[in-house]
Amino acid sequence: MKLKINGEEREIADGLTVTALLEELKIRPARVVVERNREIVAREVYGITRLADGDMLEIVHFVGGG
Amino acid sequence: MMEDFFEIAGNKYRSRLIVGTGKYKDFAETKRAIEVSGAEIVTVAVRRVNITDPNKENLLDYLDPKKYTILPNTAGCYTAEDAVRTCRLAREAGVGKLVKLEVIGDDRTLFPDVPATIEAAKILVQEGFVVLPYINDDPITAKRLEEIGCAAVMPLAAPIGSGLGIRNPYNIRIILEQAKVPVIVDAGVGTASDAAMAMEMGCHAVLMNTAIAGAKDPILMAEAMRLGIEAGRKAYLAGRIAKKLYATASSPLDGLLI
Numbered sequence: 110m111k112l113k114i115n116g117e118e119r120e121i122a123d124g125l126t127v128t129a130l131l132e133e134l135k136i137r138p139a140r141v142v143v144e145r146n147r148e149i150v151a152r153e154v155y156g157i158t159r160l161a162d163g164d165m166l167e168i169v170h171f172v173g174g175g
Numbered sequence: 176m177m178e179d180f181f182e183i184a185g186n187k188y189r190s191r192l193i194v195g196t197g198k199y200k201d202f203a204e205t206k207r208a209i210e211v212s213g214a215e216i217v218t219v220a221v222r223r224v225n226i227t228d229p230n231k232e233n234l235l236d237y238l239d240p241k242k243y244t245i246l247p248n249t250a251g252c253y254t255a256e257d258a259v260r261t262c263r264l265a266r267e268a269g270v271g272k273l274v275k276l277e278v279i280g281d282d283r284t285l286f287p288d289v290p291a292t293i294e295a296a297k298i299l300v301q302e303g304f305v306v307l308p309y310i311n312d313d314p315i316t317a318k319r320l321e322e323i324g325c326a327a328v329m330p331l332a333a334p335i336g337s338g339l340g341i342r343n344p345y346n347i348r349i350i351l352e353q354a355k356v357p358v359i360v361d362a363g364v365g366t367a368s369d370a371a372m373a374m375e376m377g378c379h380a381v382l383m384n385t386a387i388a389g390a391k392d393p394i395l396m397a398e399a400m401r402l403g404i405e406a407g408r409k410a411y412l413a414g415r416i417a418k419k420l421y422a423t424a425s426s427p428l429d430g431l432l433i
Contacts (some may be wrong), residue, residue: 115223133225141224142267145258149267163224167223169264171234173205174220174250175196175335175352175384 110162120147125164127155141170179306179412180221180381181357183326184273184305186244190215191374192404193246193359194383199393202237208240212397216244217381218261219273220251221268245270246307249277253288255295262299273360273386275329275382277309285335290315293323300324309361312346314353327356331380332373333363336385339422340369344376351377367396367403369402374407382406 112119114134121130127150132137143150144167150158160166180187194214199205209217217238238245247265249258255278262274266393278295278312280288292308293316299306308327317328330350333339340363351358357379363369364383373381381404390396 116227117226123297134229136224136226136229136336137233140235142221142264143215144264150267151262151267158346167264168226169221170224171219171245171247171265171268171270172222173196173234175197175382 110160111153112160112162112164114166115168121160124159127158128161130166131155134168138166141156142170143168179408183307183357188196188215188244188380190401190404191408192370192401193218193380193382194387194397195382196234196238197384198206202234204393205234205388206237208269208397209243210395211401212387215381215400216246216273216286218246218248218384220248221265229377237248237310240270244273246273246275248275249295251279252277252405253279253291255291255298256331258291258295259298262304263302264293266304271305272303273305273307273326275300275309276325281424286331287311288311292316293319296320296323296325298341303308308350312343312350314346317350317358318353321354321356325356327359327379328354329359329361332360333364334368335362336387336389337363338365339363339387340365341376344372346380347376365398371407371410375413385429 110123146165180189190213191213192214193216194212195218198204249261249357252258258278264418278288278291280286287310296306296308307327308320308325313329320328359380359382360373360378361382364386370381387396388395
């Protein structure tokens, strides 16, 4: 299925959960926040949230700023 | 001296220097500068993770949220909607409810968009955020944001990153006279005397980033800023003498030989 992650098109296996996607991207879940189709996905449900074709994801974290 | 602190959302802060984490050469330098500055509150930005090269290191690996109050900003947001969205994402990161609200009106001056800032502040306060808005040195804007329920007001000294120092001390003074929440000078400080001046005027804290990170020696400047803030604060508490046009002798006139 096709996802748009942080503005980039990505082809990933069907039915992946948020947890599995983060693992595949080698991103530590504890340090990021995930937004799916403009709605925040709570960390507690990463493991049971299955992604669907066409989902738009934003994966953000803290960086240096003033 | 009695205990000296300012309060935000019930938390007491002894350091009146709030520092940003941008523009350092690496996280190690960021960490060191913040340690030396003595700051207890540090600002951070919310950005997309680089998914093609997810850096193993994260800013929070260097800044323990148990040790520091993390103050996420909405830098780069030009609409109230984007700013609110950014704050919600920041809160989900689990470092608290404090946010530095900035809605930028123009990319050359980086001055705030006041109507959009007010709009975003209303929503955020309703949603339970502790809102610290970046504003112009405008007493009316400060008043409106305080009425909405912001936990502090943060008038700029000068444009972000300009290093010009406090361009309108008179307006800052009016804001200070009116405000019942802490007044934090945010942006435009260039050197330690600027920070000291804000403190001497009675501001509750100063927030800066570029002045430290952009200095030739950021660690030394972090120390200079800490000392400038402390010196200014103590001078404010001590109560300076009045300015006079003519001299007043420091040595006694009694017992003169002539």
